[in-house]
Amino acid sequence: MTKVSMRINGEQVNADVDGAQLLAYFLRDKLNLTGTHIGCDTSQCGACVVHLNGRAVKSCTMLAAQADGADITTIEGIQKNGELHPVQRAFQQHHALQCGFCTPGMIMAAVDIIENTNDLDEHSVREQLEGNICRCTGYQNIIAAILSAAKEMRG
Amino acid sequence: MSNTGIGARIERTEDKRFITGNGRYTDDINLPGQVYASFVRSPHAHAKVTGIDAKDALALKGVVKVFTGKDMEADGLGGLICGWTVTSKDGEPMKVGGHPSLAPERVRYVGDCVAVVIGESREAARLGAEAVAVSYEELDAVVEPAQAQNQNAPKVHEDIDKNLCFHWELGDKEATDAAFDKAAHVTHLDIVNNRLIPNAIEPRAALGDYNPGSGDYTLYTTSQNPHVERLVLSAFVGVAPEHKLRVISPDVGGGFGSKIFVYAEETVCLWAAGKIQRPVKWTAERSESFLSDAHGRDHVTRAELALDGDGRFLALRAHTVANLGAYLSTFSSSVPTYLYGTLLSGQYDIAAIHVEVEGVYTHTAPVDAYRGAGRPEATFVVERLVERAARETNKDPAELRKKNFVTKFPHQTPVILNYDTGDYNACIDRASEMIDYKSFDKRRKEAQAKGKLRGIGFSTYIEACGLAPSNAVGSLGAGVGLWESAEVRVNPTGNVEVLTGAHSHGQGHETSFAQLVSDRLTIPIEDITIVHGDTASVQFGMGTYGSRSAAVGMSAIDGALDKVITKAKRIAAHILEVQPDDIELADAAFRIKGTNKFIPWGELALNAYTAHKFSTSEIEPGLKETAFYDPTNFTFPAGCHICELEVDPQTGCVEIVDYVAVDDFGTIINPMIVEGQVHGGVLQGIGQALLENGVYDVETGQLVTGSYMDYTMPRAHDAPPLRLDFTNTPAPSNPLGVKGCGEAGAIAAPAAVLNALTSAIGHENISMPATPAKVWRAIQT
Numbered sequence: 001m002t003k004v005s006m007r008i009n010g011e012q013v014n015a016d017v018d019g020a021q022l023l024a025y026f027l028r029d030k031l032n033l034t035g036t037h038i039g040c041d042t043s044q045c046g047a048c049v050v051h052l053n054g055r056a057v058k059s060c061t062m063l064a065a066q067a068d069g070a071d072i073t074t075i076e077g078i079q080k081n082g083e084l085h086p087v088q089r090a091f092q093q094h095h096a097l098q099c100g101f102c103t104p105g106m107i108m109a110a111v112d113i114i115e116n117t118n119d120l121d122e123h124s125v126r127e128q129l130e131g132n133i134c135r136c137t138g139y140q141n142i143i144a145a146i147l148s149a150a151k152e153m154r155g
Numbered sequence: 156m157s158n159t160g161i162g163a164r165i166e167r168t169e170d171k172r173f174i175t176g177n178g179r180y181t182d183d184i185n186l187p188g189q190v191y192a193s194f195v196r197s198p199h200a201h202a203k204v205t206g207i208d209a210k211d212a213l214a215l216k217g218v219v220k221v222f223t224g225k226d227m228e229a230d231g232l233g234g235l236i237c238g239w240t241v242t243s244k245d246g247e248p249m250k251v252g253g254h255p256s257l258a259p260e261r262v263r264y265v266g267d268c269v270a271v272v273i274g275e276s277r278e279a280a281r282l283g284a285e286a287v288a289v290s291y292e293e294l295d296a297v298v299e300p301a302q303a304q305n306q307n308a309p310k311v312h313e314d315i316d317k318n319l320c321f322h323w324e325l326g327d328k329e330a331t332d333a334a335f336d337k338a339a340h341v342t343h344l345d346i347v348n349n350r351l352i353p354n355a356i357e358p359r360a361a362l363g364d365y366n367p368g369s370g371d372y373t374l375y376t377t378s379q380n381p382h383v384e385r386l387v388l389s390a391f392v393g394v395a396p397e398h399k400l401r402v403i404s405p406d407v408g409g410g411f412g413s414k415i416f417v418y419a420e421e422t423v424c425l426w427a428a429g430k431i432q433r434p435v436k437w438t439a440e441r442s443e444s445f446l447s448d449a450h451g452r453d454h455v456t457r458a459e460l461a462l463d464g465d466g467r468f469l470a471l472r473a474h475t476v477a478n479l480g481a482y483l484s485t486f487s488s489s490v491p492t493y494l495y496g497t498l499l500s501g502q503y504d505i506a507a508i509h510v511e512v513e514g515v516y517t518h519t520a521p522v523d524a525y526r527g528a529g530r531p532e533a534t535f536v537v538e539r540l541v542e543r544a545a546r547e548t549n550k551d552p553a554e555l556r557k558k559n560f561v562t563k564f565p566h567q568t569p570v571i572l573n574y575d576t577g578d579y580n581a582c583i584d585r586a587s588e589m590i591d592y593k594s595f596d597k598r599r600k601e602a603q604a605k606g607k608l609r610g611i612g613f614s615t616y617i618e619a620c621g622l623a624p625s626n627a628v629g630s631l632g633a634g635v636g637l638w639e640s641a642e643v644r645v646n647p648t649g650n651v652e653v654l655t656g657a658h659s660h661g662q663g664h665e666t667s668f669a670q671l672v673s674d675r676l677t678i679p680i681e682d683i684t685i686v687h688g689d690t691a692s693v694q695f696g697m698g699t700y701g702s703r704s705a706a707v708g709m710s711a712i713d714g715a716l717d718k719v720i721t722k723a724k725r726i727a728a729h730i731l732e733v734q735p736d737d738i739e740l741a742d743a744a745f746r747i748k749g750t751n752k753f754i755p756w757g758e759l760a761l762n763a764y765t766a767h768k769f770s771t772s773e774i775e776p777g778l779k780e781t782a783f784y785d786p787t788n789f790t791f792p793a794g795c796h797i798c799e800l801e802v803d804p805q806t807g808c809v810e811i812v813d814y815v816a817v818d819d820f821g822t823i824i825n826p827m828i829v830e831g832q833v834h835g836g837v838l839q840g841i842g843q844a845l846l847e848n849g850v851y852d853v854e855t856g857q858l859v860t861g862s863y864m865d866y867t868m869p870r871a872h873d874a875p876p877l878r879l880d881f882t883n884t885p886a887p888s889n890p891l892g893v894k895g896c897g898e899a900g901a902i903a904a905p906a907a908v909l910n911a912l913t914s915a916i917g918h919e920n921i922s923m924p925a926t927p928a929k930v931w932r933a934i935q936t
Contacts, residue, residue, distance in 0.1 A: 020278070034183035035176015037408075039356045040441035044863035047356060075176035088174040092166050095827045098835065099661030100173030101357040101408025107174060122876075129871035133863070135356050135409050136661045138834030138900075139871040 009077025200856020217279025224259030266446030357408020380698020451525025494529025612910025621706030656696010702895030807931025836900020
């Protein structure tokens with residue numbers, strides 16, 4: 001067991017973790033943050049994307065122990081004062097989700113894309129979503145939602 | 156139309172929980188004392204199991220128990236079943252190979268379950284599974300459907316000759332052959348409809364629970380049809396009697412058909428929970444999904460279309476070998492037969508059709524319904540044939556189609572179906588206009604100038620949806636009826652719960668079903684809850700697949716609403732001292748027509764339960780009604796998709812530059828949801844056409860495409876922007892006029908893309924998926 005200490009969604013978390021435990025399982029099993037999903041074994045689908053120190057990472061790709069000292073945000077932590085994040089709102093408005101399983105990872109990836117890309121257009125959003133698979137939507141409305149949220153977030 | 160009623164483009168009520176991480180999927184559910192299952196799977200495509208030694212596994216810390224097929228046999232459990240009996244042309248019923256959940260003696264595909272290890276943790280179970288020593292005597296395997304019947308092909312089931320499950324036919328062979336004899340032109344087509352792996356992003360999962368005090372079992376699982384799951388597990392497998400088994404399908408992360416079926420893993424988890432009296436959980440790893448989810452398609456077909464000198468279609472004939480995999484899955488026999496052969500008339504008036512299908516076993520994962528299920532295969536045959544015939548006879552592909560469209564309804568095809576309504580010209584005309592078909596040559600020349608090959612392809616598809624009239628499917632071999640049930644419960648405070656046998660796993664039923672209820676009861680949509688996915692709440696239902704939930708499921712709700720309104724009017728009439736016919740329901744009030752005397756909806760509901768103001772000897776207290784709805788016909792969604800693409804001859808890369816879809820789904824409940832269904836379906840069809848392929852190694856029977864590293868899932872940059880429009884000829888067979896929209900995209904798109912691609916490269920010799928390597932090679936020939 002390894003002792004870890006991290007901030008998750010603004011709260012301090014101290015825990016003993018199995019050295020082999022992946023961050024995704026730590027979030028789901030230990031902290032009951034089941035919004036982070038696991039859709040593949042090969043870091044391909046992106047359902048498990050969370051923010052680690054402000055950048056999107058696949059939480060199935062790193063050990064919980066590696067996140068020691070980190071500041072983590074999951075899908076459960078992006079609302080501010082009970083208000084939906086603009087990306088969450090845009091996903092609903094644009095019908096950018098169907099079954100909802102890829103959605104948390106998509107939203108977390110989208111927030112990162114918007115915050116860290118200067119000139120966003122349809123092409124660049126599509127390219128940057130390479131790491132997230134959706135089987136339901138054909139991506140069309142996801143792209144529309146991200147572009148719309150980007151516009152709103154940049155005023 | 157009210158602002159939340161039928162036709163309203165409103166946001167989905169279920170979205171809030173999904174976008175905030177509050178969805179509740181099977182793997183999110185944990186029970187006290189829960190243990191984990193890990194399956195020992197065959198690494199061989201075909202082998203005898205000569206021994207299973209679990210002692211090393213049992214010695215590991217945290218391993219609780221190991222079960223094998225012999226343990227299940229000893230408990231008298233039955234195998235998994237196929238619910239549709241297909242009869243061969245010689246009158247013999249299909250040959251069914253036994254399908255034990257855990258294979259006791261012989262494994263028949265890579266991934267076949269041999270044993271299960273139960274562990275205190277996921278890791279303990281997994282390590283235990285790796286420590287189980289299974290001895291195999293490896294045998295030769297056959298994975299290609301075209302080779303399954305060869306003289307020396309290894310048998311999948313020892314008692315089934317030539318691996319032939321059925322040799323089925325439909326249509327009039329004599330009339331068809333006679334029509335071919337007098338044809339002015341015959342177009343031939345040899346095609347492979349590539350094997351697909353469904354890949355819902357939520358992996359399958361199960362959590363079995365048993366209460367030794369009451370003898371009650373509960374199964375949480377990723378099912379599209381929890382009641383059918385319960386029926387099969389009770390009546391056929393025999394895990395628990397139906398009244399002692401509750402099946403819950405909570406939020407389910409996509410299905411596309413693959414979660415219709417009753418699989419080995421959930422069966423084992425449920426049974427094992429009873430054996431060890433602790434909850435048993437299993438969640439598939441993606442590699443297990445690839446190996447063991449039922450796959451789709453996998454046809455080899457030779458087809459011909461006969462035309463007269465004027466370009467009229469005289470007859471069509473097809474011969475298909477359909478890969479069924481190692482075992483028959485829950486509905487697999489129906490897919491390459493009644494969901495395929497019946498659609499070979501397409502949108503066309505063809506006097507004679509004959510189709511033969513040989514369903515064969517191979518040493519591969521079972522093949523069953525995947526989005527479209529038989530209808531994409533039929534559309535691909537028909538639309539590739541028609542496009543090719545146009546090219547061979549130098550006719551415009553749109554004009555040749557229009558010349559042969561069915562224009563008078565009802566239209567009886569030679570292959571069972573009776574098309575009740577449609578306007579195929581309206582769809583092709585609108586789609587041609589949207590894509591500016593008449594200027595295509597100009598665009599092709601512009602592409603040429605920049606070194607690109609540009610092509611355009613049509614797909615005018617039809618599907619039979621709204622599955623299905625119970626009598627009709629019963630006469631064709633179905634073991635179930637395909638009606639749907641609904642119960643509308645008006646609570647004393649006036650809000651409403653609607654229980655449906657349909658199951659939403661992305662389709663947005665909680666919104667669109669509520670729109671119907673809001674429309675009919677004239678109450679706010681916020682006051683309506685849709686309940687589904689729990690056999691303890693909903694009495695029975697057939698689930699969601701075959702684009703049936705609007706046409707059948709909502710029609711059942713509509714029937715229950717009729718009864719609720721009728722009874723509420725009787726109560727209102729009593730209270731207002733008039734006749735029920737004098738009462739109208741509008742703006743959430745029961746009003747005496749032509750007056751301003753009324754009872755608000757909520758007050759009426761309360762009165763129904765207090766029962767103070769009417770005679771309970773005349774009217775029962777309460778306000779709750781049930782309806783079972785059985786459709787009178789299939790529905791026939793149809794449309795025209797046109798794909799325009801460019802090929803880079805240097806690289807073989809294909810770019811879809813425009814894609815338009817004009818679909819006739821009848822009445823549309825929520826256009827936003829319907830558009831989303833088309834988007835997703837079309838990309839799955841484009842995936843089949845250009846990217847996806849389930850490949851088994853011919854020698855070893857290993858699944859070569861067993862991960863997202865190998866199986867090309869369409870990503871955001873593979874998806875072209877789609878332009879959609881709709882026409883509407885309301886379906887006459889249900890009260891709402893809806894036809895269903897869930898599968899159209901996957902049905903139409905492959906033919907549209909391949910027709911465009913062959914138009915671009917100038918010949919027909921290319922198969923799906925048309926990867927850049929294949930396209931590049933095709934250009935060189």
